[in-house]
Structure formats: C-alpha cells, structure tokens
Amino acid sequence: MKTLQTDVAIIGGGPAGLMLAIELGCRGIPCVLLEEDADPPAFPKANATSSRTMEHYRRRGFAEAIRALGLPPTYPQDVVYCTHLASHELARFRIPSRAEAGEHASAHAGHSGTDGDFGDYGHDAWPTPELPHRAQQMYIEPVLRARAASYPSVRLRLGHRAMSVAQTLHGVTMSVMPTGDTGSPDGADSVDSVDSSDLADASGPTGPWRLNARYVVGCDGPRSLVRKSLGIRYSGQGSEQRDFFGGQMLSIYFRSRQLYAVLGKDPAWQYWAVNAQQRGLLIAIDGDATFLLAVQLEAGQQASDVDVAAVTRAAVGADFDFALIDRMPWIAGYTLVADRMASGRMFLAGDAAHLFTPTGGMGYNTSIDDVVNLGWKLAAVIRDAAPAALLDSYDRERRPVALRNTAFARRMADSIGNICIGRELDAPGETGARARAALGEVLAGHAASEFNIPGLQLGVRYLDSPIVAAEAGPVPQDDPNRYVPLAVPGSRAPHAVVDGKVLFDQFGRDFTLVAFGQDLDTAERACWRDAAATFGITLDLLHVNDTAAHALYGADRVLIRPDHHIAWRGNAHADALAWLALATGRAADR
Structure with a gap:
C-alpha cells in the first residue's frame, strides 16, 4: 500500500478546506487535501460572502475574481x-x-x-x-480550487475519501480510498513511501492508500470523521421548530x-x-x-x-x-457548536465545528475565518517559528466566535420564522x-x-486570547448592527487609507510592526529584527506617517498578526522579544 507523508492533512474540500490549503500553500507548507467529490458542487449552497471573508480573499489576492462572480x-x-x-x-x-x-x-x-x-x-x-x-458557493469553489492548486506545496486529492483517522504520539495516520473504490484500505501489508511528486495529479493513486501527517484538520462537515474519531460532541439547539426555517x-x-x-x-x-x-x-x-x-x-x-x-x-x-x-x-434550525475545536494534533473547522441555520449567512463565513486563524499558526509551528502551545489558542479564540455567530443566526431565524402572519x-x-x-x-x-x-x-475580537496583549479599560460593545473601529489588541486591524493606499494591503504576509508617527530609529529597528530572527519569525516593518491613521490605532507601535488581528500596541522602544514571544505562544502569561 502506498503511503504519502505530509505536514498537514485537510479532510474536506469545501471553502474551509480549500482556504486552509491556500493559507498553508502561500507559506510553502506541504499539505494534502482529501475531498470525496471530484467535481465542485452543482447545486446552490451558501450564497452570501461576508465583508470579512472578502477581506481575507483580498489578503490572498483574489477578491476581484470572487467579486466578478454571481x-x-x-x-x-x-x-x-x-x-x-x-x-x-x-x-x-x-x-x-x-x-x-x-x-x-x-x-x-x-x-x-x-x-x-x-x-x-x-x-x-x-x-x-x-x-x-x-455569489453561489458553486461558483466560488472552482476559484478556490484553482488558487489552492497553484501552490507547489499543496496536493489536492479530489475524489478521495478518508476512511479512518487515528492520532499517534508524533502525528496522525489516515486510510484513504478513491471514491467509488470497493477495495479494503487495510488489504495490503507492504508500504511504499512516496513523496509529493508521485501524487502530483489531481486524482491521486488508484486503490487504497495511506496518508501520514503531523497534523490533521477536519473540514469534513456535520458528519465529520475527525470530530467523531475524537469523541467530540456538538452542543446547542438542534432542528428547532418554527413556522419557517425550522x-x-x-x-x-x-x-x-x-x-x-x-x-x-x-x-x-x-x-x-x-x-x-x-x-x-x-x-x-x-x-x-x-x-x-x-x-x-x-x-x-x-x-x-x-x-x-x-x-x-x-x-x-x-x-x-x-x-x-x-x-x-x-x-x-441547527445552532450547534462542537464542545472542543481541537485535541492534540487534530483540529475541527467549518461545519465540522459548528452548524448554522442559514439566517444571517454566517456559516460559510465563520468557516473561512476559522481556517485563516488556524493556517498561520500551523505554519509557524511547523517551521519551528512557534511552539506547539501556539495551537492551543485556536480553540480559545475561535470557539467563542462560533457561539456568538450561531446565537445571532438563531435570533434571526426566530425573528423571521416565528413572525405573526x-x-x-x-x-x-x-x-x-x-x-x-x-x-x-x-x-x-x-x-x-x-x-x-x-x-x-x-x-470579531479575541480579547480573552492567551496570545494577545491585555489592556485595561472597558470591553468594547459587541453589536452586530454597529461597528466602531477600535485598535484594541485582539481586534481586526481597522481599515484606513494612507497616501492613496489601503493600509492593510501594505501589511506583510506574516507579522507586521507598524510604526506610526516617528519611524523606528536604528536601534529600535535592530531590536525588532533581532527578536524576529531569534524566533524564526517573518516580520515586516512598516512606517506610516499619517495623523488620522495614528489616531485610529491609538499607539506609536502596533504589532499586526498574519490574520490582520492586532497582537499588541504600545510605545517606541518596547520589549520586542517579549511581545513577539507573547504573540507566538511562548509567554506563559501576559
């Protein structure tokens, strides 16, 4: 039986799985995506792409291609x-x-x-x-597939189903079967180790094969093999009855x-x-x-x-x-969230982690936000630019968002579904x-x-995250219908236009330190570069001399994470080593 080794296995090739492959692929992280359907969906599914999801597509350079659909x-x-x-x-x-x-x-x-x-x-x-x-998901998925396939480190195994998944001390092993194959995934004793070049075609090998990975992410929907193998249950409301949407x-x-x-x-x-x-x-x-x-x-x-x-x-x-x-x-009528979104080397994202009733249109969009959060963290750990403890922040940050968003969907379903006619x-x-x-x-x-x-x-703000700097003061109000741009650590970096350019378009692929007002002097620049080199972090330094943007961000120095959330803000000549340690999961406390 042939065996493929990879760093990350992604089970499920819907929008969540494909976007995770894109996040890993743009960083050169080897990954294999297993999707049982060889073709994109031909039936309408999700049809609303949120502003935040469009920003994520913009980060990766294909927002215009998505905007052209529909x-x-x-x-x-x-x-x-x-x-x-x-x-x-x-x-x-x-x-x-x-x-x-x-x-x-x-x-x-x-x-x-x-x-x-x-x-x-x-x-x-x-x-x-x-x-x-x-725009319909059936229009969007081909764009995501093409983008994911464009990265040399990504292998799409379309028309292949994971039959079993098991966590070991050092990784995860999966048995895989081409869709429609009736053979047994455990029917051969010999194992041929093959590298990615042996599986370069989209269809992959014929017959059963095995996939070993350092990590696995279950983007495999409500009947998730990964979730079930971990014994993780959903909690929440299941199939509530309403006059409509129940x-x-x-x-x-x-x-x-x-x-x-x-x-x-x-x-x-x-x-x-x-x-x-x-x-x-x-x-x-x-x-x-x-x-x-x-x-x-x-x-x-x-x-x-x-x-x-x-x-x-x-x-x-x-x-x-x-x-x-x-x-x-x-x-x-479903508003369900998994009791945990991670266990050891196995993670849940998308519908495997949360199920929405469709009001509000946040199921697919919450899924995209999940994998953008997880992708950079997996890449950092695999590259030894962060300890494995960084991955603990995934559940800590994303599960509260899933609870928040499913609760909103439920309120909207009640609002329209129980309306008196x-x-x-x-x-x-x-x-x-x-x-x-x-x-x-x-x-x-x-x-x-x-x-x-x-x-x-x-x-969305990760205010209770172990990898975000804490600030004293009142917690910003979370109002679905009103957004107040705030640069409180944990928040999405607020939008600004500086010298005719969108500010977040100028952020680097990974971490960015933005110097507002006075630029970093030679000593401060060296301090941040040395700290980044110590941890193996890719860090861009960006000078922004704009009074309005400076006031919006509320600090002279702001550390932006790869997912465009703020990790820390403060003054010049801060302790670069300490703040980068915090943002990459090295600090035991804040």
Whole structure:
C-alpha cells in the first residue's frame, strides 16, 4: 500500500478546506487535501460572502475574481418581502449592486470615485474596501480550487475519501480510498513511501492508500470523521421548530425565462413569500433565468411527496413556466457548536465545528475565518517559528466566535420564522392595506437587523486570547448592527487609507510592526529584527506617517498578526522579544 507523508492533512474540500490549503500553500507548507467529490458542487449552497471573508480573499489576492462572480454588475442585491412573490411588496432592504460595491472599494482605496450607493447600509456603516458579496458557493469553489492548486506545496486529492483517522504520539495516520473504490484500505501489508511528486495529479493513486501527517484538520462537515474519531460532541439547539426555517426544508433549483416578468417588481437577490398559505424564500442565482426556492415541509411530509410545481406556484402566487434542475432536502434550525475545536494534533473547522441555520449567512463565513486563524499558526509551528502551545489558542479564540455567530443566526431565524402572519394580508380595501403596512414595518426592522451587520462581520475580537496583549479599560460593545473601529489588541486591524493606499494591503504576509508617527530609529529597528530572527519569525516593518491613521490605532507601535488581528500596541522602544514571544505562544502569561 502506498503511503504519502505530509505536514498537514485537510479532510474536506469545501471553502474551509480549500482556504486552509491556500493559507498553508502561500507559506510553502506541504499539505494534502482529501475531498470525496471530484467535481465542485452543482447545486446552490451558501450564497452570501461576508465583508470579512472578502477581506481575507483580498489578503490572498483574489477578491476581484470572487467579486466578478454571481449576479450581473448592475443587478440589485436587495432583499424584498412580499405577500406572494408576484403580489404585494411589503418591504425592501436595498443592498449595493456589484458595480456599486466596486465604486465603494475604489473610493475606500483612495481612488477617485463617487463612493457608490450604500443602499440601506448607511454611508459610514462599513469602513472597509470590501462590502459583502452575493455569489453561489458553486461558483466560488472552482476559484478556490484553482488558487489552492497553484501552490507547489499543496496536493489536492479530489475524489478521495478518508476512511479512518487515528492520532499517534508524533502525528496522525489516515486510510484513504478513491471514491467509488470497493477495495479494503487495510488489504495490503507492504508500504511504499512516496513523496509529493508521485501524487502530483489531481486524482491521486488508484486503490487504497495511506496518508501520514503531523497534523490533521477536519473540514469534513456535520458528519465529520475527525470530530467523531475524537469523541467530540456538538452542543446547542438542534432542528428547532418554527413556522419557517425550522425543521425539514426542501430546496428547488429551477430555470425560468418567465419568472421575472411574472414577479412584476424591481429585481432582488432574495424574495421572501410571507403569507399564511405557502411561505418560501426565492434566491436569484444568475440574475437571468436560474433560481432556488426554499420551502418548509409539513409535519410528516417527505421530500419525495412534494408536488414541486404546486408549491412553487403557490409561493409565487401565479402560474409560470419553469424547468426543474434538481431538488434537495435539508434541515433548518441547527445552532450547534462542537464542545472542543481541537485535541492534540487534530483540529475541527467549518461545519465540522459548528452548524448554522442559514439566517444571517454566517456559516460559510465563520468557516473561512476559522481556517485563516488556524493556517498561520500551523505554519509557524511547523517551521519551528512557534511552539506547539501556539495551537492551543485556536480553540480559545475561535470557539467563542462560533457561539456568538450561531446565537445571532438563531435570533434571526426566530425573528423571521416565528413572525405573526394574519389572514387579512390579501383582504380588499383598507383592511388589507393596514395589515400589509403593519407587517411591512416589522419586516423592514427584521431586514435591517439581519442584513446590515458590520459589527458581526468586522467586529470579531479575541480579547480573552492567551496570545494577545491585555489592556485595561472597558470591553468594547459587541453589536452586530454597529461597528466602531477600535485598535484594541485582539481586534481586526481597522481599515484606513494612507497616501492613496489601503493600509492593510501594505501589511506583510506574516507579522507586521507598524510604526506610526516617528519611524523606528536604528536601534529600535535592530531590536525588532533581532527578536524576529531569534524566533524564526517573518516580520515586516512598516512606517506610516499619517495623523488620522495614528489616531485610529491609538499607539506609536502596533504589532499586526498574519490574520490582520492586532497582537499588541504600545510605545517606541518596547520589549520586542517579549511581545513577539507573547504573540507566538511562548509567554506563559501576559
């Protein structure tokens, strides 16, 4: 049986696994990604990319490629609520189109421009060059696959499934089987050791094989082999019942050239049918002719029993021609987080670590943030630039975020799923008009709470982290709907434009020490460089002579981590060795 040795094994090749491969690949860390599906998904899944995820894509240089996907440039990315989809419009939350988001990005990069149309976000709500974006996961994954495959240290084993995983004293061993192979992964006694060049093709070896790694990361979804092998359970709420987005759901993927005309209203990204007969969520896939409709099944109803034509036309409230592409049952109502996100040399990320109900659109985005946090830490430990203790900070930092984000998704699911719908909505005259106006006001408030969430997306702070400097003072308020840029250690580095350039575009790949105001003198520069060399850390030194940015960051010196969170801030001629030791897990306390 052939055996491949690598530093990191990634089980699962969705967005989390692929982004982790990218984070490791850009640092030259050998890794092997196992994904049982040879092809990217062909059915719509996640469809909202957060501002923070777009910033991460920008860090790695492919945000523009992602921004080019999805709806047409001038197509509104609005969310609209209706009685039936072809009937009364109750409320609309205006979200900038792709073109308007590009104008916003240009203005926030210091280029000339109109600063775009912020829609209902509000002009100053999102201090970032990367507004949220709407594009289906099935469009995004090919971009991530191509990017991951471009790094020589990354091997994608597409169409290969991990059958078992076991932790040893010095690493992790896995048995692997090509998808569809019926052989036994333990059927051969001989072991041929092969290097990465022997498995350079995407398909990998035929027949069973073995993979040994120093570390393994389970990005393998809710039925995670890694999580189960560790005996880690989910905690939280499972499949809560609601009038909508609670329990058994059915997604209907279809094509129609007539539907926009039948809807009879300005285009939108999401259309919600809110009525007492057939609730539903319609999502525009390409802004042309493909759509996804999510409906909730009745108690005891099976997906195979659903008359797709009947429920689709009931949600729309009118007849129209359409061609079914596919259907998929799923369950809404999960807000679950793994009791631990790491054990020894094994880690959990993405759906393996947390399950979301889809309101708020934070499942896929929390997953990306997970692996960006973990990737640089694994690379530092593997390169001997940090002790293994650095990896303990992964669970400490990311699990509270998972709890925070799933709680938000649950609140939004309750807000829309349990909304009271009266039967007067379609009544004639003043009675119906009053009922629709009252419901519209409630829905408008809900939409602002669910979709205008800069605090949720940009306000992640690791204030209780063992690798972040502690500061005295009040804890910043965590408000999903309001983001206040603060450079408190543990926070995302605030966005600023200096000399016509986005500040965080000037940060290095790994650690960056930003000198605000007066530049580092020769002695201070030598101190930081010597400290970095002592630990084997890649450290960039950046001088920023900008009064506004200096005031925003609130210190003369700021140490930025590879994930663009702040590790420390303070004055010139600080103890460089001590602060780099803290940021890389070498300090026992702060």
